[in-house]
Amino acid sequence: MGTPVERRGRTFLLVVLLFFVILFLRLAYLQIWRGEHYAVLAKENCLRLVLIRAPRGEIFDREGDKLVGNRPVYALSYINLGKPVAPDLIGRLARLLGADPATIEKKLKEGENSGQPVRLATNVPLQAVTYLEEHHDEFPGIMVEIVPVRYYPYGSLLAQVLGYVHEISAEQLKAHKDEGYTPGDFFGQDGLERAYERYLRGQDGARYIEVDAVGRPVRDLGVKPPVPGDNLYLTINLKLQQAAEAGLSKAVQEARKKGFPAPGGAAVVEDVHTGEVLAMASYPSYDPSIFTRGLTPSEAKNLFQNPDSPLLNRAISAYPPGSTFKMVTALAALESGVITPDFVAYCPGYYRLGRHIFHCWIWPSGHGRVDLLRALQVSCDVYFWTIGQMTGIDKIDAMAKEFGFGEKTGIGLPGEMAGVVPTPEYKYKHMKEYLDSIFDPKFKAVEEEYARKLAATQDPKAKAKLEKEKEQRLQALKAEYQSYAWDLDWHTYDTLNTAIGQGYVLCTPLQLADYTATLANGGIRYRPFLVRKIVAPTGQVVAEFGPKEVGRLKVKPEYLKLVQRGMELVTQGDGTAAGVFDGLPVKVAGKTGSAEVPGKGTCALFVGYAPADNPRLAVAVVVENAGHGGSVAAPVARDIFNAYFGK
Numbered sequence: 001m002g003t004p005v006e007r008r009g010r011t012f013l014l015v016v017l018l019f020f021v022i023l024f025l026r027l028a029y030l031q032i033w034r035g036e037h038y039a040v041l042a043k044e045n046c047l048r049l050v051l052i053r054a055p056r057g058e059i060f061d062r063e064g065d066k067l068v069g070n071r072p073v074y075a076l077s078y079i080n081l082g083k084p085v086a087p088d089l090i091g092r093l094a095r096l097l098g099a100d101p102a103t104i105e106k107k108l109k110e111g112e113n114s115g116q117p118v119r120l121a122t123n124v125p126l127q128a129v130t131y132l133e134e135h136h137d138e139f140p141g142i143m144v145e146i147v148p149v150r151y152y153p154y155g156s157l158l159a160q161v162l163g164y165v166h167e168i169s170a171e172q173l174k175a176h177k178d179e180g181y182t183p184g185d186f187f188g189q190d191g192l193e194r195a196y197e198r199y200l201r202g203q204d205g206a207r208y209i210e211v212d213a214v215g216r217p218v219r220d221l222g223v224k225p226p227v228p229g230d231n232l233y234l235t236i237n238l239k240l241q242q243a244a245e246a247g248l249s250k251a252v253q254e255a256r257k258k259g260f261p262a263p264g265g266a267a268v269v270e271d272v273h274t275g276e277v278l279a280m281a282s283y284p285s286y287d288p289s290i291f292t293r294g295l296t297p298s299e300a301k302n303l304f305q306n307p308d309s310p311l312l313n314r315a316i317s318a319y320p321p322g323s324t325f326k327m328v329t330a331l332a333a334l335e336s337g338v339i340t341p342d343f344v345a346y347c348p349g350y351y352r353l354g355r356h357i358f359h360c361w362i363w364p365s366g367h368g369r370v371d372l373l374r375a376l377q378v379s380c381d382v383y384f385w386t387i388g389q390m391t392g393i394d395k396i397d398a399m400a401k402e403f404g405f406g407e408k409t410g411i412g413l414p415g416e417m418a419g420v421v422p423t424p425e426y427k428y429k430h431m432k433e434y435l436d437s438i439f440d441p442k443f444k445a446v447e448e449e450y451a452r453k454l455a456a457t458q459d460p461k462a463k464a465k466l467e468k469e470k471e472q473r474l475q476a477l478k479a480e481y482q483s484y485a486w487d488l489d490w491h492t493y494d495t496l497n498t499a500i501g502q503g504y505v506l507c508t509p510l511q512l513a514d515y516t517a518t519l520a521n522g523g524i525r526y527r528p529f530l531v532r533k534i535v536a537p538t539g540q541v542v543a544e545f546g547p548k549e550v551g552r553l554k555v556k557p558e559y560l561k562l563v564q565r566g567m568e569l570v571t572q573g574d575g576t577a578a579g580v581f582d583g584l585p586v587k588v589a590g591k592t593g594s595a596e597v598p599g600k601g602t603c604a605l606f607v608g609y610a611p612a613d614n615p616r617l618a619v620a621v622v623v624e625n626a627g628h629g630g631s632v633a634a635p636v637a638r639d640i641f642n643a644y645f646g647k
Helices: 004-033 035-045 089-097 101-110 126-134 170-175 191-195 238-257 288-292 297-304 322-335 372-378 381-391 393-402 424-455 460-488 492-499 509-520 557-570 634-645
Strands: 047-052 066-078 118-122 142-151 165-167 186-188 205-211 217-224 231-234 265-271 277-283 345-347 350-353 356-359 368-370 524-526 531-535 541-544 549-552 589-597 601-610 617-623
Touching: 066 126, 089 101, 089 118, 089 126, 101 118, 118 142, 126 142, 142 288, 165 288, 186 191, 238 265, 238 277, 238 617, 238 634, 265 509, 265 634, 277 509, 322 372, 322 381, 322 393, 322 492, 322 509, 322 557, 322 589, 322 601, 345 381, 350 381, 350 492, 356 381, 356 492, 368 372, 372 381, 372 557, 381 393, 381 492, 393 492, 424 460, 509 524, 509 557, 509 601, 509 617, 557 589, 557 601, 589 634, 601 634, 617 634
Parallel strands: none
Antiparallel strands: 047 205, 066 118, 066 142, 165 186, 205 217, 231 531, 265 277, 265 617, 345 368, 350 356, 524 549, 531 541, 589 601, 601 617
């Protein structure tokens, strides 16, 4: 058995032996059975996969002139090295970049668990990049990259159509999580950049780099090159676009000199035989390049809180068309057989409906006896009120819908409005929503007031008195509501307003241009389009787009020719746009309009096409709160036609 000392010695040896056996088995397990697995982990621990951002596809006009390109800039990114962020790193980065420390901190936290570099700043000055390279040890995890950003050779030209690119937001990242986006990626935010994001974005490349213990790159272990995005070739004619934007700017400035607010406007040019949009201008505009370097607070305020809304694409926003809508009323009356081409009305300067008097725009004088041609030439409201009442809202609505009013054109730009072709059902819904928005809070306030009073009263007689008061208050409100409810129904004056493009009818400048093209080409309605083709970086055509017929007017050719002749007279003699187009080598057919917008003054409008005898271009112009269409909007169309047909 041995002595106690010997027994303790043997026990100790057994324990030591057992310990070494366990240690041996564990080492064998780790190095033999699991050796390859842990070798891979060890290797990956010193490797970093770094994305190489793909250049976005570029955008060109119809002749191949570059409208949007790319240029390389320095960017700073943060990649998590498996270590906590140094406490003073945020402050040093903020001072170096002149940025808000809270913004830097937020982005650093985003990168803690992403496994990918997180973009901290773009368009970093060379001085800051040089300092970082010289003091790399003081900025662990910070990487300097060269990334492609958007470049706009023509500045603000076509800005609302092109849209802009900005770092993908958290909401967008969540919505597109299955499409390979990562924090710091650029994403199309509006216009064509947004609509064609999946073509423009390209495919990011990647490279493996080996880093040391503090995250400094040691060597490059391989690169997968990025694939640039597809290029867009547009229908836009650069010369016409420049003319449209310059003309709009001039018109707005001239209107302001005359005392009109004129906050902005829009112009659209369309090929009458294809639907190609040759120009789409919106004023005021903005320079989308400011998004590539990050907005200052003042720039952000000027863009997003500006009452003139430079980000808004007015070409696809809805306005009352005013007298430019009168060709719809004329064709509805002719085609329904309500009038004949030689129908004559008398204009004393006003139109009487019961006890109400509607004044023609020429009031207090009148136009006298007018037929359809004369009514279009001088834009006689009385004539169109007369035939509008005879025709009725249903037939006017049906004709308007044949031109595509009341629905989106399908051009594919974000934010396009459908406009409104008013019906009795539309008016009822619209007015009811309006009345309910006013009266529902009043009813609710009475209910809440008496609920509090009743809860605070225990006396049955007092409660009964309060209930009676409450009911009287509610009945008074119901009576007030009913005094307005008569306007829920459609009335004859609503038809009169619609007949001259006022009231509830709304159209976008794009719709007006398409409508004018349909009138010009003999009644074929084409879908407007902006992109002719999409081309891969290899030169392969990914997709092509061409004319697409979406409807034909159900109108007798002689009626359409009569309306066309009336539009030609608008620019001749004493027409409402007479003299505006003198000096052009082609004749212009058109129609002026001045539309009253409640609370926003009078919109000036013009629609027209040229040459009048062999149409090629259709134009629509709207200038907000600027006065008469013939003196404000028509000159913009003149500048556009002159850019195309002039010497």
